[in-house]
Amino acid sequence: MFENIKAVTAKESYHLIRFENDYTRGVHPKILDRLVETNAEQTSGYGTDSYCASAAAIIKNLCEAPHADVHFLVGGTQTNLTIIASILRPHEAVIAPSTGHIATSETGAIEATGHKVVTIPTETGKITAEQIRAVVDVPENVHAAKPGLIFISQSTEFGGVYTKEELVAIKAVATEFELPLFVDGARLGYALASEACDVTLSGMAQICDVFYIGGTKVGALFGEAVVIVNEQLKRDFRYIMKQRGGLLAKGRLLGVQFEAFFKDGLYFEVAAHGVSMAMQIKKALVDAGISLAYPAVTNQLFIEFTHDQFEKLSEKYVFAPWVKGEKTIIVRLCTDWSTRECDVQQLIEAIKAL
Amino acid sequence: MFENIKAVTAKESYHLIRFENDYTRGVHPKILDRLVETNAEQTSGYGTDSYCASAAAIIKNLCEAPHADVHFLVGGTQTNLTIIASILRPHEAVIAPSTGHIATSETGAIEATGHKVVTIPTETGKITAEQIRAVVDVPENVHAAKPGLIFISQSTEFGGVYTKEELVAIKAVATEFELPLFVDGARLGYALASEACDVTLSGMAQICDVFYIGGTKVGALFGEAVVIVNEQLKRDFRYIMKQRGGLLAKGRLLGVQFEAFFKDGLYFEVAAHGVSMAMQIKKALVDAGISLAYPAVTNQLFIEFTHDQFEKLSEKYVFAPWVKGEKTIIVRLCTDWSTRECDVQQLIEAIKAL
Amino acid sequence: MFENIKAVTAKESYHLIRFENDYTRGVHPKILDRLVETNAEQTSGYGTDSYCASAAAIIKNLCEAPHADVHFLVGGTQTNLTIIASILRPHEAVIAPSTGHIATSETGAIEATGHKVVTIPTETGKITAEQIRAVVDVPENVHAAKPGLIFISQSTEFGGVYTKEELVAIKAVATEFELPLFVDGARLGYALASEACDVTLSGMAQICDVFYIGGTKVGALFGEAVVIVNEQLKRDFRYIMKQRGGLLAKGRLLGVQFEAFFKDGLYFEVAAHGVSMAMQIKKALVDAGISLAYPAVTNQLFIEFTHDQFEKLSEKYVFAPWVKGEKTIIVRLCTDWSTRECDVQQLIEAIKAL
């Protein structure tokens, strides 16, 4: 499994249609308009401006979490490492799925803050309350890192979602062992838009101790909105943001974007578009007898092509190679807020023609 | 000395004219145009796109450093901690002025990467080659952190600049003790535009082992362009960027901005505007018999007002309080790329009327 | 798997005979004599004394590695974290068996120095050159921690040993991928004394880039002798020792002990005794039809008792519980330099009587 290897080496080819990830384009036009409109205004720095305040208020309202703290950071790895560093004592470890972004895709960013990532093996990207229990319900042992936090992703790195029941069960184990539950929501929009997911934004706030609402992959230029629900996790969070290089000087850029996302439901709308595009492609794949490696319920499809199929489609479409086998190759295909219907139709035709 | 305290607590007041820092507005219109124009394009992620490649090529050309590596990061603290972490071994310290951004304004970000910041006392923000020599020319002592890197800022946190002669002298000591020289250029534009500064961009590249060209404070939405000249400091820099949360998913945003900055000299032009505005205000202050705390040669003025003067001006203008004395208060006033001439004229009239 | 849980909770019971680990007694009498003899002497501190110099010279001679650096540290975890921190850059990971001490038994000590431990699954405690190749022979990927070092233990945490052929094969992969090979020798004495092991001390020095010769578990009060063979790993090691709290003020205590260990072969002699005691017990177990969980070739036996057998023996003997099953319990039994033959005979009788 490796992300973006193709992207890194590919020449920029403007005739290609890119499905390799969900951050190939800039920003949703409505958000861009707001950035343009507010560009000449003067505001105070570092997220102390009125746009950040407004965006935070709207998010707390949608979360039905009036006492939550909301902070805005630029990117996912930055957000993960800042949250985790702010919570754990030195000897504490974060428990995560073996497929979790912090375990596989952040260059040891969590370890660089001093903490072990204890992984729970998973094929699907999801872990269960019982798997977590097996890891945390162990005798006191000063020779091992102590579980200090549970990390999962909604949606997962493989496009799956946790149901409300699953999340509640995980939270119950977390509570039993006095561990906060932190949900990486880099793709939360696509999870909330999935038919397989019965959780709402306020449901997330009810269940999680801390989570974030991903902007980068759902149509922002960049940005992740951290929602800290648990009172005990709030103290001095902005210090840690600054220390980790995550306090944006022109913080209002984050406020403007998240205000535009949430004041009229734009975030949910564009996420739904992304999922809808993926579901159309999924149907075409299934109809063509092509396998999907994981349950495809959000904006990510993991498709098992023959090498022939892959090469043929690669003339026009870019996917992210995931696992190369002898006869087949699994690739990741992402749709997103910006995926064009005409491109999807073209791709569907191409799949039919394989 | 404390930055942005006023900003943090101030209500957003739209009748105010803000001089408290150099990041109160969004982005230069010409750069904004480019962001709008390129918004719908698809590119690969994490800085592997053609805009980053183009911007890097232009910068290397201007630096007359064809073999340099150029990387783009989002903010100053992030850039400082990433560069320093990439260079030092665990027991090595960075030598910096006591007023250096890494020593005073980054919440222990460098220490959080494991390294001591050894400070050289300075009243002015600048340090000399001889001061550095006194710190690094010491007997081997395994009980003390070992000097591993020299850090200075151009322009300094107090608005001063190093001349070419001063930089060359510092570099000579650095070379003698086998220490790389790293220059924080968060406000490099304003330094290059200063009459007091005889160094060019290519001069910087000749003298420094690594430096960066600040975008955030010179008219970008955000962004710092790191130029690594010393071959030995290049290896695996992108890994460290990723690990520290500094590899922007939509990296092309940085490429687009720095391409726009440097393809036609826009960066130099807007920096010159910022300095020019500051020099006009400086003249008014001097004429009014108001003292400046440090030599004012770039876009930052440190002004010693009486409390009466400060209160009067604060009705309309925002400055950053720096040092409160019994009879006077020293404040920082910043101009920048976006400072309006009419606002400067108004302020000058107000100063005359004090 | 958990170490010393029994030990931690057990009351001190002087009628018990302890086989739970290999550090239950103080120090070998011959070494104690030397500590007593030298006690009143004045020496310089921090390992700069003549005893350390002498011990280092003897060890280099035995290793046939005249250019090696030898340093003395107090304990195993300290030694592992110091060596690893001294070698790796921030984004680099250490590759280790999933059973490795640094992965399971050091409370995240390596992660606390900022580095990921990438584990290779193993049932036996050993890993192969091919397993290592599979982990390190991967495309450049800035999103993943980069392999920077290979860690194995000789003997392993489960009592196994690597043969010369196996070590040479591992070193070949290490060399191919420009990775140093670091061997944790906390129980190196018992490995060298094993019939299953055809490597000598000088063989270790030929193959490894850095390794250590464990004293704590082989009859010292405490102490591990680090042998750095690879020139590139030597620089400033004492700084890192000091920084990590590992530079003992009265360093001569380490010099005196290791000099006593190696000037006349005492180390090899006592290690051989420990292994011999284990082999006698092993024979009794096999004769009694009791299973051993891993190949038992050094001083550690992992014995699968029925619960009945375990309880019966526990009245007089202390073992370390390892894995509790429904019908059986696997325990660790350690002999060491101090194991008394009479105690072993008693235990053998007890095993026969089960």
Place this chain on the structure above:
Amino acid sequence: MFENIKAVTAKESYHLIRFENDYTRGVHPKILDRLVETNAEQTSGYGTDSYCASAAAIIKNLCEAPHADVHFLVGGTQTNLTIIASILRPHEAVIAPSTGHIATSETGAIEATGHKVVTIPTETGKITAEQIRAVVDVPENVHAAKPGLIFISQSTEFGGVYTKEELVAIKAVATEFELPLFVDGARLGYALASEACDVTLSGMAQICDVFYIGGTKVGALFGEAVVIVNEQLKRDFRYIMKQRGGLLAKGRLLGVQFEAFFKDGLYFEVAAHGVSMAMQIKKALVDAGISLAYPAVTNQLFIEFTHDQFEKLSEKYVFAPWVKGEKTIIVRLCTDWSTRECDVQQLIEAIKAL
């Protein structure tokens, strides 16, 4: 200022009498006897044995702190870094005198755990409550590391002591700003034995949140006994000890030593001897008109010799050079638990003869 430079470079010369530090000899004979007596006993590991329990109980009793936690570590740097890492959150700094051991003599060990050491300038080694207040009574500022802990040494690195009144005043400021007070007691014995010091061991426990009782410099082979009085600082301390490499396998070595130290007052007795020896030398120096750089009230004298005087005495005596001036050299002279009266008499004669 640099420690042990002389020691590091000096050849071992047995005709020399060493006063360069307080750890030139092994261990007090009474403690050595106990180590010999208990050597063959089997105990459980990692400080879970009965000797550690007994030593802890005696210390808690002497401290009149029945609810304190007592832990045993090997050395001072290790103890400092373990305590500080266990207390601070990532963005928090420790406040220390500029002369503090953690600031000057630990190779950035505290920074290596991620924390800034904010120093308060001092000429004497001591800092006052008012100096601390000036540093911690500042506006909330997320751009600066947040004070999280106060560190002082008793006795100081320059041989001074804090009186009860001074400590109580410091503790009052600490309490006011919700900062724990941590006292480095590497030389606590010599402080308690000083006529200038009116604090007892139980007084220390009443005033401090955490402190340690140094063994290494007062006659142990090695060892520091940490006393954690503040309930909130106790949690999981042993995990941090293990993680930092400070959990000694044969922990009973620490228990045996501290039991021997405190069961009959040996610690106080030998510390008093050390101070008495220093006071005799001090008198001779004063009589000879030779200056002392700091108030000399414990076992350390900082003596200002002419270069002639220094060279003459150096033929027979070893001191630690501290500050080399043009005409004079300041050296550190340490007495300790093992200083022989005959050596002191000889030295006094030599001083008289200068």
